[in-house]
Amino acid sequence: MIDNYKIITITHKSADIKDIGKFIIPESNGIPLSSRLEGLKKELSISELLYLPTCNRVMFFFCHEGKINESFLHQFTQNLYPEWDISEALAKFLIYEGKDAIRHLFEVSASVDSLVVGEREIIRQLREAYHKCNQEGLTGDSIRLAMDATVRTAKQIYADTKIGEKQVSVVSLAIKKLLEAGVSNNQRVLIVGAGQTNLLVCKFLKKHGFSNISVFNRTLTKAEELSNLVGGSAFHLSELENYSKGFDCMVVCTGAVEPVINKKIYSQLLQGEKDKKVIVDLAIPNNVSKEVVSSSDIDYIEIEGLKVLAKENMAFRTKEVTIAKKIIATTLKDFKSLYAERQLEKAFHQMPKEIKAVKTKAINEVFKKEVEDLDEETKDLMERMLSYMEKKCIGIPMKVAKSTILP
Numbered sequence: 001m002i003d004n005y006k007i008i009t010i011t012h013k014s015a016d017i018k019d020i021g022k023f024i025i026p027e028s029n030g031i032p033l034s035s036r037l038e039g040l041k042k043e044l045s046i047s048e049l050l051y052l053p054t055c056n057r058v059m060f061f062f063c064h065e066g067k068i069n070e071s072f073l074h075q076f077t078q079n080l081y082p083e084w085d086i087s088e089a090l091a092k093f094l095i096y097e098g099k100d101a102i103r104h105l106f107e108v109s110a111s112v113d114s115l116v117v118g119e120r121e122i123i124r125q126l127r128e129a130y131h132k133c134n135q136e137g138l139t140g141d142s143i144r145l146a147m148d149a150t151v152r153t154a155k156q157i158y159a160d161t162k163i164g165e166k167q168v169s170v171v172s173l174a175i176k177k178l179l180e181a182g183v184s185n186n187q188r189v190l191i192v193g194a195g196q197t198n199l200l201v202c203k204f205l206k207k208h209g210f211s212n213i214s215v216f217n218r219t220l221t222k223a224e225e226l227s228n229l230v231g232g233s234a235f236h237l238s239e240l241e242n243y244s245k246g247f248d249c250m251v252v253c254t255g256a257v258e259p260v261i262n263k264k265i266y267s268q269l270l271q272g273e274k275d276k277k278v279i280v281d282l283a284i285p286n287n288v289s290k291e292v293v294s295s296s297d298i299d300y301i302e303i304e305g306l307k308v309l310a311k312e313n314m315a316f317r318t319k320e321v322t323i324a325k326k327i328i329a330t331t332l333k334d335f336k337s338l339y340a341e342r343q344l345e346k347a348f349h350q351m352p353k354e355i356k357a358v359k360t361k362a363i364n365e366v367f368k369k370e371v372e373d374l375d376e377e378t379k380d381l382m383e384r385m386l387s388y389m390e391k392k393c394i395g396i397p398m399k400v401a402k403s404t405i406l407p
C-alpha cells in the first residue's frame with residue numbers, strides 16, 4: 001500500500017543547520033552503513049530504508065506497515081541516537097506518511113524544499129544515497145519504484161520550469177560572500193577536503209582567476225585531482241599541521257563529524273600572521289572548532305549565515321515553485337496508479353505457474369484414465385487446446401483487475 005511509505009526527517013525548516021549535523025550517522029572507516037541501519041529495520045519492522053544526509057537535511061525514507069506513533073518515534077530515536085534526550089529530538093522531526101511522504105520526496109528531489117531553492121546538487125545526493133543504500137541491501141522494490149518516479153519528476157521540473165535557472169547552490173552563495181569579504185584572486189587559499197562540494201568551490205575559484213591554491217585531503221590522489229584543476233599544490237590531510245606558507249582564506253568541507261581545524265592546527269597555519277582571515281566552513285557538522293571561531297580574528301562564512309541570501313534567492317523563484325508543485329500534484333497521481341499496477345503485477349506473478357499446474361494436474365491426475373484411452377491424434381489436439389487456453393487465461397485476470405481495481 002502507498003500508505004506504507006514513510007519519512008522521518010530533520011530539515012532546515014525544523015531545526016538550525018548546526019543541529020542537523022547532530023543527526024548525521026557518522027561513517028566509520030570500513031564499517032558499512034547497513035550495520036548501523038539493519039538493527040533499526042529489524043526492531044521497527046521496516047522492510048526497506050533509504051538514508052539521505054545533506055547539508056540541509058537528514059532524511060529517513062522507509063516502508064513500514066503501521067502508523068508512525070509516539071512509541072515508534074521513541075524506539076526510532078533510542079535506536080539511532082541512544083545518548084539523546086528524546087523530547088528534544090522529537091521536537092525537530094517532521095513526519096510524512098503515504099502520499100505525503102512521496103510528495104515530500106518529490107519536493108526534495110526538485111529542490112523545492114531546499115535551503116537554496118533551485119540547487120541541483122540535491123538530485124545527485126539523493127541518487128548517490130539510493131545507490132549506496134541499495135548496494136548495502138537496505139532498499140527493495142518499493143523504494144526503487146519511488147526513486148524512479150522521483151528522478152523523473154525532478155527532471156521534468158528542471159526542464160519545464162525556471163527553478164534551476166541562473167544556477168545557484170550553497171557553494172555559489174558562499175563564494176559570493178567570500179568575494180564580498182574582500183578576498184582577491186592573488187591571495188593564498190587553502191582547500192581542506194576534496195569531495196563534491198570543494199570540487200564546486202574550486203571550479204568557482206578557477207572561474208574567478210584564483211591561482212594560489214593548496215589542497216589538503218585524507219586521500220592524496222583526490223587532493224591531486226583537485227589541485228590539477230586549479231593549477232595548485234596537493235597535500236595529505238596530515239600535512240596540514242606542518243604547513244608553513246601561511247594563508248589568507250581557507251575553505252573547509254569534509255565529511256568528518258569532528259572538527260578538522262582545531263586551535264593547535266589553526267595557530268600553526270597562521271604562522272604568526274595577525275591580519276584578519278576568511279574561513280568558509282561548509283561542512284555539516286562544522287569542521288572548524290567553536291574555540292577557533294570564537295577566539296580568532298576571522299570572517300567566518302558558514303551555511304547558517306547563508307540563510308539571508310537564500311531567502312533573496314527564494315523570492316526570485318517563488319513563481320517557479322508554484323508551477324513545480326502543480327507538476328508534482330500530477331506526477332503524484334501518476335505514481336499512485338503506477339504503484340497499484342506494480343502491486344497487481346507482483347500479486348499475479350505466480351499466475352502462469354499456477355495455471356500450468358492446473359493443466360498438468362488435469363492431464364496427469366484428474367482425467368488420467370480418460371486421457372489414456374484417447375488415440376495419439378486426439379491427445380495431441382487436446383494438449384494444444386489446453387496450451388492455447390492456458391496462454392489466453394493468464395492475461396484475463398490482470399486485464400479485469402486493471403480495469404476494475406486501478407485508480
Ligand SMILES: NC(=O)c1ccc[n+]([C@@H]2O[C@H](COP(=O)([O-])OP(=O)(O)OC[C@H]3O[C@@H](n4cnc5c(N)ncnc54)[C@H](OP(=O)(O)O)[C@@H]3O)[C@@H](O)[C@H]2O)c1
Binds near residue numbers: 283
Ligand atoms: N554537496 C553539497 O551540495 C554540499 C553543500 C554544502 C555543504 N555540504 C557538506 O559538505 C560536506 C562534504 O560533502 P561532499 O558532498 O563534498 O562529500 P563527498 O563528496 O562525499 O566528500 C567528502 C570529503 O570529506 C572527506 N572526509 C570524509 N570523512 C572524513 C574524515 N573522517 N576525516 C577527514 N576527511 C574526511 C573525504 O575524504 P576522502 O577523499 O579521503 O574520502 C572527501 O574529501 C558534508 O558535511 C555536507 O553536508 C555539501
